[in-house]
Amino acid sequence: MTQLSEALAGNITAAMKFIAEKEGIEPEQVRQGVAEGVIVIPANKQRKGLIPTGIGTGLRTKVSASVGLYGARASIDVELEKIEVAVDAGADCVMDLSVSGDIDAMRKKSLAATSTPVGTLPLYQAIAEAAVKRGSPLKMTADDLFEVIERQAADGVDFLALHCGTTMGVIQRAKSEGRIDPLVSYGGSHLIGWMIHNREENPLYTQYDRVLEIARKYDVTLSLADGMRPGCVADSLDGAQVHELVILGEMVRRAREAGVQIMVKGPGHVPLNHIDATVTLQKSLCRGAPYFVFGPVVTDIASGYDHISGAIGGAIAAWAGAELICYVTAAEHIGSIPDVTQVREGVIAARIGAHAADLAKGINGAADWDLRLSRARKELDWEAQLNLALDPKRARELRSRRSEESSEACAMCGKYCAMKVVSQYLGIAERTC
Amino acid sequence: MTQLSEALAGNITAAMKFIAEKEGIEPEQVRQGVAEGVIVIPANKQRKGLIPTGIGTGLRTKVSASVGLYGARASIDVELEKIEVAVDAGADCVMDLSVSGDIDAMRKKSLAATSTPVGTLPLYQAIAEAAVKRGSPLKMTADDLFEVIERQAADGVDFLALHCGTTMGVIQRAKSEGRIDPLVSYGGSHLIGWMIHNREENPLYTQYDRVLEIARKYDVTLSLADGMRPGCVADSLDGAQVHELVILGEMVRRAREAGVQIMVKGPGHVPLNHIDATVTLQKSLCRGAPYFVFGPVVTDIASGYDHISGAIGGAIAAWAGAELICYVTAAEHIGSIPDVTQVREGVIAARIGAHAADLAKGINGAADWDLRLSRARKELDWEAQLNLALDPKRARELRSRRSEESSEACAMCGKYCAMKVVSQYLGIAERTC
Numbered sequence: 001m002t003q004l005s006e007a008l009a010g011n012i013t014a015a016m017k018f019i020a021e022k023e024g025i026e027p028e029q030v031r032q033g034v035a036e037g038v039i040v041i042p043a044n045k046q047r048k049g050l051i052p053t054g055i056g057t058g059l060r061t062k063v064s065a066s067v068g069l070y071g072a073r074a075s076i077d078v079e080l081e082k083i084e085v086a087v088d089a090g091a092d093c094v095m096d097l098s099v100s101g102d103i104d105a106m107r108k109k110s111l112a113a114t115s116t117p118v119g120t121l122p123l124y125q126a127i128a129e130a131a132v133k134r135g136s137p138l139k140m141t142a143d144d145l146f147e148v149i150e151r152q153a154a155d156g157v158d159f160l161a162l163h164c165g166t167t168m169g170v171i172q173r174a175k176s177e178g179r180i181d182p183l184v185s186y187g188g189s190h191l192i193g194w195m196i197h198n199r200e201e202n203p204l205y206t207q208y209d210r211v212l213e214i215a216r217k218y219d220v221t222l223s224l225a226d227g228m229r230p231g232c233v234a235d236s237l238d239g240a241q242v243h244e245l246v247i248l249g250e251m252v253r254r255a256r257e258a259g260v261q262i263m264v265k266g267p268g269h270v271p272l273n274h275i276d277a278t279v280t281l282q283k284s285l286c287r288g289a290p291y292f293v294f295g296p297v298v299t300d301i302a303s304g305y306d307h308i309s310g311a312i313g314g315a316i317a318a319w320a321g322a323e324l325i326c327y328v329t330a331a332e333h334i335g336s337i338p339d340v341t342q343v344r345e346g347v348i349a350a351r352i353g354a355h356a357a358d359l360a361k362g363i364n365g366a367a368d369w370d371l372r373l374s375r376a377r378k379e380l381d382w383e384a385q386l387n388l389a390l391d392p393k394r395a396r397e398l399r400s401r402r403s404e405e406s407s408e409a410c411a412m413c414g415k416y417c418a419m420k421v422v423s424q425y426l427g428i429a430e431r432t433c
Numbered sequence: 434m435t436q437l438s439e440a441l442a443g444n445i446t447a448a449m450k451f452i453a454e455k456e457g458i459e460p461e462q463v464r465q466g467v468a469e470g471v472i473v474i475p476a477n478k479q480r481k482g483l484i485p486t487g488i489g490t491g492l493r494t495k496v497s498a499s500v501g502l503y504g505a506r507a508s509i510d511v512e513l514e515k516i517e518v519a520v521d522a523g524a525d526c527v528m529d530l531s532v533s534g535d536i537d538a539m540r541k542k543s544l545a546a547t548s549t550p551v552g553t554l555p556l557y558q559a560i561a562e563a564a565v566k567r568g569s570p571l572k573m574t575a576d577d578l579f580e581v582i583e584r585q586a587a588d589g590v591d592f593l594a595l596h597c598g599t600t601m602g603v604i605q606r607a608k609s610e611g612r613i614d615p616l617v618s619y620g621g622s623h624l625i626g627w628m629i630h631n632r633e634e635n636p637l638y639t640q641y642d643r644v645l646e647i648a649r650k651y652d653v654t655l656s657l658a659d660g661m662r663p664g665c666v667a668d669s670l671d672g673a674q675v676h677e678l679v680i681l682g683e684m685v686r687r688a689r690e691a692g693v694q695i696m697v698k699g700p701g702h703v704p705l706n707h708i709d710a711t712v713t714l715q716k717s718l719c720r721g722a723p724y725f726v727f728g729p730v731v732t733d734i735a736s737g738y739d740h741i742s743g744a745i746g747g748a749i750a751a752w753a754g755a756e757l758i759c760y761v762t763a764a765e766h767i768g769s770i771p772d773v774t775q776v777r778e779g780v781i782a783a784r785i786g787a788h789a790a791d792l793a794k795g796i797n798g799a800a801d802w803d804l805r806l807s808r809a810r811k812e813l814d815w816e817a818q819l820n821l822a823l824d825p826k827r828a829r830e831l832r833s834r835r836s837e838e839s840s841e842a843c844a845m846c847g848k849y850c851a852m853k854v855v856s857q858y859l860g861i862a863e864r865t866c
């Protein structure tokens with residue numbers, strides 16, 4: 001039984017109960033959401049030490065942070081430190097996107113290092129192994145890929161990113177439609193390179209039933225990746241992206257019929273005026289499946305600051321209905337991987353966007369948090385303000401750096417202080433200049 | 434003649450011509466916008482060395498940075514350095530909000546330090562001087578205030594922030610409606626304290642004709658400040674804020690009748706789902722007058738990161754029609770004044786929001802910038818990418834910090850590289866892993 005089949009059978013699982021309590025809603029609301037496929041609970045049956053998290057309609061918007069081994073100098077310890085920092089900063093789940101090194105070890109250690117759901121992208125390991133075993137990623141076989149999918153699932157990975165909808169038809173459309181930047185997805189590029197070289201359709205599409213079988217066996221949640229993720233705002237909502245999304249809608253339907261939990265990954269680069277349409281389209285084509293957006297960044301020119309352009313896009317996307325935001329770091333578009341500081345800033349920026357959306361959506365508990373902090377602000381209660389800040393460490397650090405200036409400024413008025421007059425008039429805590 | 438009276442007379446001034454060229458639009462479009470009051474050109478007749486900037490409908494969204502002397506330890510040199518950093522980072526105008534020290538000297542040096550429009554808030558100087566001259570800010574006279582307004586205008590300040598709509602009726606409404614945080618505007622608080630103490634209506638309201646006379650004489654643009662700026666998202670669009678905005682609409686009408694250019698300052702703290710309504714309301718009540726928003730921040734809890742929560746709000750506000758964004762820095766809500774680094778980051782964050790909005794609004798030149806950068810990205814032309822970045826310095830710095838990892842990662846494939854296959858298939862620059 002998967003969470004989905006339990007929900008369809010009318011059963012409220014322990015995970016559903018736990019999530020309902022955390023979110024402050026009724027367990028039945030969670031069960032119903034899972035049954036309808038508008039909530040997923042990435043919780044592999046083999047996973048140990050997981051604290052269940054729900055992603056979907058009516059729940060707090062979640063944030064995902066990606067780490068992983070990349071390049072010869074990468075170190076498992078550094079990537080594990082990034083996981084620790086990301087989770088400490090409030091990441092709700094983590095993706096291990098290792099493409100090189102000891103990918104098996106990294107994954108096992110990632111799963112042990114956090115109690116959040118962990119996701120992976122099996123294609124990366126499959127091509128890395130094909131390079132060693134067969135001399136080239138292009139010589140990977142479909143069975144190689146499925147073997148890695150099963151291996152990762154058996155290890156307890158909670159959600160798997162798979163490019164099931166990146167078909168030959170889709171990539172031909174990207175070529176014929178004259179995209180500005182035809183292909184920016186790393187996994188998508190490798191998969192398509194393989195397809196072109198081997199003149200073979202995407203095995204994740206043609207053998208989707210094998211994907212579903214593995215997913216059902218372990219109750220791994222599928223995260224349908226978008227090989228046609230637009231890589232610049234000018235390519236947003238073009239034929240290739242929408243064609244693939246139509247196919248992903250078909251995959252969602254089939255997964256649900258198989259009792260498999262599923263969510264859909266999204267862009268990428270989206271101008272402000274396309275975000276609502278993008279989310280609405282995904283919700284319609286994918287029958288309300290949770291939408292896992294990468295950012296989106298709202299302009300192409302913010303190199304070095306894409307945690308900010310991503311926070312803007314994430315806020316609007318989540319407000320429009322996206323439920324999981326993949327952070328974007330300042331290292332994006334610079335050709336490097338994020339360091340620990342950038343990981344931390346990326347998580348916080350995404351959380352600001354997510355929380356702003358939760359306020360606007362009326363998610364349970366969101367407005368109350370702001371209200372408590374604002375009451376502390378009114379009362380000039382600094383201790384409470386700092387404790388209630390989204391990132392108390394940072395707020396406290398900035399507050400402690402502050403010089404004596406403001407208290408000195410108040411010497412101006414003495415006992416005839418306008419602020420005091422106002423405070424008395426309004427009946428609030430006495431203010432100073 | 435002011436820019437407004439020139440425009441109404443059908444004349445295209447040198448400033449209008451210059452702005453039209455910078456924005457890539459027709460001079461007649463600028464003239465018409467100024468005539469209708471939907472564009473302002475803050476350009477004091479006494480100002481020297483100004484490069485004119487237009488703010489309003491159809492023009493690029495502008496960003497303003499605030500600096501100023503605050504407290505005994507403040508230094509003119511440090512504040513001037515902040516102006517230099519802000520303008521270097523792309524600020525379109527600067528406000529000198531000095532409240533202490535040698536305010537006259539700071540203003541004169543600010544005007545000399547930049548060729549952008551400069552704004553001030555005369556009340557700050559008037560109360561500081563009353564404290565010295567009369568023993569208390571509460572003993573300031575209306576004539577004291579008008580004397581400072583005229584002095585600052587005569588120095589060449591291009592726009593003046595004035596709380597003309599903060600009437601006794603408005604503040605009583607803030608009290609009776611039970612705002613969470615009744616008053617967060619510094620100038621507004623001092624003004625209201627003065628009004629309560631002296632049992633006198635706001636002189637900027639009762640003697641608004643004197644304001645208009647000075648503004649017309651120097652062609653100073655008025656920036657109507659909102660004493661009732663909501664200080665938390667829960668107070669957004671409450672009776673006090675909207676009551677004041679109704680009065681500001683009346684002030685806009687009277688200014689235009691007097692040939693005085695005018696814009697309106699806005700919040701503050703606004704949840705995502707109030708931003709569009711807030712801007713629409715301002716546009717309706719204030720007859721399309723340019724809207725100068727402070728952020729807005731979209732949540733109260735992002736202490737230490739309000740440049741990011743402000744960038745989110747600024748993007749949506751500008752997209753909804755606001756034309757000038759006052760930056761918010763990471764020092765906001767921490768009880769300190771921003772340092773040089775925070776000034777720089779604040780300007781950049783606001784610019785990201787502003788540009789994202791310009792893309793969505795279809796402002797001339799906005800989409801082209803992203804397109805050029807994305808083409809460079811597609812061509813793997815790093816030099817062009819870095820030059821085209823919003824902040825080339827930062828992009829270059831991050832790029833140079835990057836380790837050798839990515840080039841090494843590519844050792845995996847050798848000549849059988851999927852990326853190469855894809856690149857050839859798509860006919861694009863050859864990619865590597």
